[in-house]
Amino acid sequence: MVPNSCKLYHKKSSYVKTICIILCAVVVLSSCASSQSKEDVINKIWNGAGGKKTWQNSRFLTFVFAPQKEGKTLASRSHLWDRYTGDYRFETKTEENENLLVLFNVNTQKGISYLNGKTLPDSLNKKEIKNAYGYFINDSYWLLAPLKLEDEGVKVTLNQPEIIEGTSCEVLHLAFGNVGITPGDQYWLYVDSETGHIKRWKFLLEGTKEPGIFNWTNYKDLGGGLILATQKQTIDKSFAITFPIASVLIDVERNKFTKK
Known part of the structure; x- marks a missing residue:
């Protein structure tokens, strides 16, 4: 005993x-x-997205940017991009529910705009090209942010790891110096340590005091092995950025970039 x-x-x-x-x-x-170094984490992100070569081979990208509030779609902006040439097709509805089409090049920011099928005069055309370019920058970044960490002018630092909803995450902080339309923006990416996928991002936009925080979900293969999140939703789930269409295309007829 x-x-x-x-x-x-x-x-x-x-x-x-x-x-x-x-x-x-x-x-x-x-x-x-x-x-872990920041280079290790960036490489992990690339692997989670399918690899650098996969992105390099993804010439034609089409996507629809559709923000939603409490389940209601607030806008729908259609994008078609030839990444090799910079040619771009942008379509949306105006506030007056008119059809706007802008065919331009993101490198030269030159092109032609149509409202309800009619060519806009030069002064309005320049304005719509400028607006379309702004939408290109904003909307594509919401989809492609993980692939742009090594762009010129992006300053990346590695913060302490955190646990996000039970998931171990590495944290990257992004700043932009004098690059881009809003160089004062800051972003924090919370990277799943296992998958390399962005679990959450937080951002503090230039001129604002309150950060935005979005969880990234609905990861999909867009084609050719390119894997990205197609929904970004606030923690309280009241607002979301969705991509109901997001695909890598094998080929696109050239007149998509030249004809209405």
């Missing part, structure tokens, strides 16, 4: 061993996290 004091000792010993194992695991995880 084992004395009660011995039983108590064995229980305490087992408890101490358990605590030691947990502490060791924490130390190991912390060590692994601290050994």
Whole structure:
């Protein structure tokens, strides 16, 4: 018969061993996290998206940017992009529910605009091309942000890892110096340590005080192995940026960029 004091000792010993194992695991995880460089995390993101070569081979990209509030679609903007030439087709509805089509080149920012099928005069044409270019920058970034970390002028730093909804995440902070339309914007990407997918992003836009926080979901293969999130939703789920259409196309007729 084992004395009660011995039983108590064995229980305490087992408890101490358990605590030691947990502490060791924490130390190991912390060590692994601290050994990660920002380059390691960026490479993990590329792998999660299908790889750099996959993106390089994705010439034609089409997507629809559709923000939703409490389940109601607020707008729908259609994009078709030849990444090799910069040619672009942008379509949307105006506030007056008229059909706007802008055919332009994102590199030269020159092109032609149509309202309800009619060519706009030069002054309005320049305005609509400028607006379309702004939508291109904004809407494509919501879809392609993980692929733009190594763009010229982007400053990436690695923050301490965090746990997001039970998922271990590396955290990257992005700043832009004097690059882009709104260079004062800041972003934080929370990267799933296992998959390399963005679990969440937080941003503080130029001139604002309150950050936006969105969870990234609905990861899909857009074609050719390019994997991206097609929904970004606020934590309270009241607002979302959705991409009901997002595809890599093998080929596109050239007149899509030249004819209405």
